[in-house]
Amino acid sequence: MPPSRWAASPPTCAKPSGDRRVIGARKTFDALERGLALLATRRPGLALSGADALGRLRNRLSRRWPSPEQVHLLFPHLDRRATARVAWSLGALEARNRLLISCIGRAGLDPVRPLVRTSQDAFAALRPPLVLGTFHVGAVQALGAVVERLPGPVLILRQGLLHTPRPPVEIVSTDGDDQSRAASFQRALAHLAGGGFVVLALDVVQGAGFQVPCLGRTLALARGPFALARLAGTPLVPLVARWRRGGVEAEAGEELAVDPTLDPADREAALAVSAGRWLERYLLDSPSELSLGLLRILLANASAPPSISSRRNS
Amino acid sequence: MSADTTIEEAVRDLLRSRAPLAQGLSDLPGDLRVGAGGLGLDSIAMVELLLDCEQRFGIKATELLEGAPLTVGRLAAHVREAVR
Numbered sequence: 001m002p003p004s005r006w007a008a009s010p011p012t013c014a015k016p017s018g019d020r021r022v023i024g025a026r027k028t029f030d031a032l033e034r035g036l037a038l039l040a041t042r043r044p045g046l047a048l049s050g051a052d053a054l055g056r057l058r059n060r061l062s063r064r065w066p067s068p069e070q071v072h073l074l075f076p077h078l079d080r081r082a083t084a085r086v087a088w089s090l091g092a093l094e095a096r097n098r099l100l101i102s103c104i105g106r107a108g109l110d111p112v113r114p115l116v117r118t119s120q121d122a123f124a125a126l127r128p129p130l131v132l133g134t135f136h137v138g139a140v141q142a143l144g145a146v147v148e149r150l151p152g153p154v155l156i157l158r159q160g161l162l163h164t165p166r167p168p169v170e171i172v173s174t175d176g177d178d179q180s181r182a183a184s185f186q187r188a189l190a191h192l193a194g195g196g197f198v199v200l201a202l203d204v205v206q207g208a209g210f211q212v213p214c215l216g217r218t219l220a221l222a223r224g225p226f227a228l229a230r231l232a233g234t235p236l237v238p239l240v241a242r243w244r245r246g247g248v249e250a251e252a253g254e255e256l257a258v259d260p261t262l263d264p265a266d267r268e269a270a271l272a273v274s275a276g277r278w279l280e281r282y283l284l285d286s287p288s289e290l291s292l293g294l295l296r297i298l299l300a301n302a303s304a305p306p307s308i309s310s311r312r313n314s
Numbered sequence: 315m316s317a318d319t320t321i322e323e324a325v326r327d328l329l330r331s332r333a334p335l336a337q338g339l340s341d342l343p344g345d346l347r348v349g350a351g352g353l354g355l356d357s358i359a360m361v362e363l364l365l366d367c368e369q370r371f372g373i374k375a376t377e378l379l380e381g382a383p384l385t386v387g388r389l390a391a392h393v394r395e396a397v398r
Contacts, residue, residue: 181357
């Protein structure tokens with residue numbers, strides 16, 4: 001990998017550098033991002049387009065966060081030019097999402113709602129009770145606005161509260177000890193029993209989890225969503241959001257299916273493997289949707305042997 | 315053997331079936347926590363334990379997840395009171 005001439009970095013992963021030009025470039029990019037954050041609450045579409053261009057340029061100049069080499073490790077089938085384009089797109093995605101988080105933190109979901117292009121009709125096939133499992137890909141922070149369009153009451157289980165939800169959406173925090181998380185889990189079960197949707201991340205592991213293969217690596221998935229689907233007797237469907245033409249579109253996958261004759265513990269593990277496969281297919285089809293965080297997690301994890309099915313951690 | 319003793323034993327049997335750490339113990343003290351620092355049940359196992367209690371005794375038990383830490387004694391007392 002050639003030495004980075006421009007070590008411009010997002011604030012979250014900045015590393016000190018002695019090169020004045022590098023520091024100057026980083027400060028310029030940071031200042032521009034702060035300016036866009038101010039613009040975002042009034043003109044979110046414009047600000048997000050600006051963030052996209054800025055993130056893309058930042059990645060092209062720095063060849064970092066992510067580097068084309070990192071992208072190549074996960075998508076070795078892409079040629080050199082395609083790999084570089086994916087890296088630029090991931091830089092743009094990160095910049096958009098940083099801005100989105102800042103925007104939601106300042107003004108809640110109000111500026112985000114007009115950006116959502118997914119109609120209620122698009123979700124018509126989703127019938128509650130249903131568990132919707134999300135991944136940290138694409139416009140993941142916009143999912144709060146996307147799920148408001150689901151045809152039924154929605155309970156989101158997540159770490160921390162990024163915004164105050166609008167009925168019929170409720171958010172339950174999964175922070176705290178095992179008993180607090182058990183109470184949240186129980187609330188989700190009751191919500192499903194009452195005929196609602198439960199939305200939660202599959203790739204945030206706070207307690208027990210499964211190691212599943214994805215893009216030639218292993219990925220930890222939380223056990224909770226799979227146990228929730230099993231105990232409630234409801235299907236589990238992947239849900240992702242992505243930036244498209246200045247707006248946010250959502251895609252719900254097919255219901256994750258496994259052999260119904262498996263015993264409960266094996267069924268959860270098989271569902272987790274099925275979720276990993278779904279994510280792998282989605283990212284092979286749309287590599288530009290991979291978040292930097294997920295890319296780092298995958299690269300930090302060991303390569304998955306071809307025979308791996310799942311391994312449960314507790 | 316009184317009805318209360320029978321119920322408490324049944325609760326302890328359920329705990330032993332859910333918590334590997336409890337299986338080798340002949341006595342499960344009342345102040346022993348069900349979760350971390352005690353029998354070590356994680357959040358999902360705790361919910362499954364309470365659902366087992368609800369099914370076995372026909373009571374509501376998941377409300378025990380709110381408030382004070384769930385202990386063997388708290389669970390047994392709740393079941394004892396609920397089935398009366």
